[in-house]
Amino acid sequence: MNTVIAFIFMFGLLVFIHEFGHLIFAKRAGMLAREFAIGFGPKIFAFTKNETVYTIRLLPIGGYVRVAGEDPEIIDLKPGHHIGLEFNESGKVNKIIVNNKSKHPNARVIEVERVDLDHDLIIEGYEIDEQDEKLRFDVDSKAYFVMDERETQIAPYDRQFASKTPGQRAMQLFAGPMMNFLLAIFIFLILGIIQGVPTEEARLGEIQPGSPAEEAGFQSSDEVIQIEGNAVSTWEEFTTIVRANPGQELNMTVLRDGQSEAVTVIPGEVIVEGPEGEETIGQIGVYQAFEKSILGTFKYGITQTYDTTSLILTNLGMLITGQYSIDMLSGPVGIYDATDQVVQTGFMNFLMWTAILSINLGVINLVPLPALDGGRLLFVGVELIRGKPMEPEKEGIFHFVGFAFLMLLMIIVTWNDIQRLFL
Structure with a gap:
């Protein structure tokens, strides 16, 4: 039950924030926003306020803001009616x-x-x-x-999407992903305030019970300064060496209460999914130490968002170039399963997971594919280059084909999720 509540809260928050960005900038530009929807399919709940119908729909696979002029009007009066x-x-x-x-x-x-x-x-x-x-x-x-x-x-023409300047339309389209990035920064700031920010040096925080680190005698607040005689100054250097040496004895020097201590540890072997399939990495079972800092908290919120965005873009590039298989993608079922695992590890990790998914949603929506925000932004860019907009009929066909492709991809990804979980 906790997972169900957490998933509904997380999904609703991410979609609400994304579509809220579209809605606010549509209204600021004077567009008529006909509907603000969470989910697709049949309506479960609806109410109207300030020209906009707010709906919750049955299928939790996204949401949308329907702006006048983006789609053909439902009612078209003709002579003789x-x-x-x-x-x-x-x-x-x-x-x-x-x-x-x-x-x-x-x-x-x-x-x-x-x-x-x-x-x-x-x-x-x-x-x-x-x-x-x-x-x-x-x-x-x-x-x-x-x-x-x-x-x-x-919807008079001055209330329609097409009547606005390219800048206004581009901002309305970009506002959804932008809000997802801002949400991620906000969540990381909350995490920084509550638990502190990770230290840059290789200082240890929590030691997992029964882990190689505990067996070797590591203690919380130890700072690793050498591995096999080579100086270590950052947490990234420390983890890179450990990951690269599964099952290999490592001699480390740590600072403990101002004194140097020698510790020997053998990283456990852990199998993970990599770009070229399964690979084995080393882990010793320690968490990074945290410290409280106002300036560091703001820096943490921005840098974590930037680093996560860069990682997602790198993985997306590997998927496009064929280094990653489509089988590695996850849909709603896979995300639910991952959320279930994260929820078991605590509320802080759940917040971190929500921030990562928010960034992922922002990045994916900026991909220049039909029916996504990035695809619509692409048409605005083409208009600026051509000096005139694309014919609505051609753009409509382009987005329809793209939406059908995305739905097919969603079905394939969901089937892969089900196979991984139940077959």
Whole structure:
């Protein structure tokens, strides 16, 4: 149960923060954000506030912000359509009844001749059975379509995604990944405040019970200064040597209470998945020491985010070049299983895991693939180079194909997760 709650909290937080970035910058740019959704598929919960419908949907595989103009409008009035009109106190149309007009006895029913809800905001037409006089009606900029008794706000061109400057559109697209990076920095700052920041020198923190380090006589706060007669000054140097020598005796010198002590340890052999398959590394069962520092905490938040981003980009490059197999990717099932393991190790590690996944979500969304934020940013860049936007039909096909590819990839990855767990 703890894992289920943790996973739902983590997934909801990561998706909420990502989509919140898109939403805020869409509204700042004056775009009409029709829906803010967590998940895909059928609605579980929904409410409307300030023009936007907020929904929670059944399938926990992402989320989205639906901005007017990014997709074709659902309702398109054509000449010859019979519609009902209701008016506000200023005499402007504030409701356009598309069907079920009998349920709106006060609506004025007309036959449409011309509609412009993008720029001029007018509807022209004739009274039913009275084709002599053409009528012209001004439409309120926040009028609603009413179809099957469901209201959908109209989107004049100045409220649509395409009407904004390339800079505004690019910022709205980039805002989601940006918020994931900011969330990661914030989480790392919290970790730094609560538990301190890792020391740069090779100073030991917690010693795992029953580990090679405990058997060799290492103690918490020991600082490793030499290995096999070679000076060691950083934690990275220390761990690199240990990892490279599984099962090999290592003679180390540590500083303990200001005195040098000689310690001999044999790193345990641990099998891990590497770029070329399984490999064996050495581990002695120690954690890095932590220290409290205000300046160090801020530095830690930024450097950890940067280092994690660099590592993810490196692994992504290895995947593209074929050094990593697609079988090594994990989907929701694999992430749930990993979350279950992390939850068992404590709340601090769970926070660290959440920060790493937030960075991963930000990086993946910036990959220039169709249907991802990076793919849409690519089209904004192409527009700046060409001096004009890509035709909406071509861009729509491009993103549709990309979305289908991503869904296929998700199915493959999920199947691989299931095989690893149950087969």
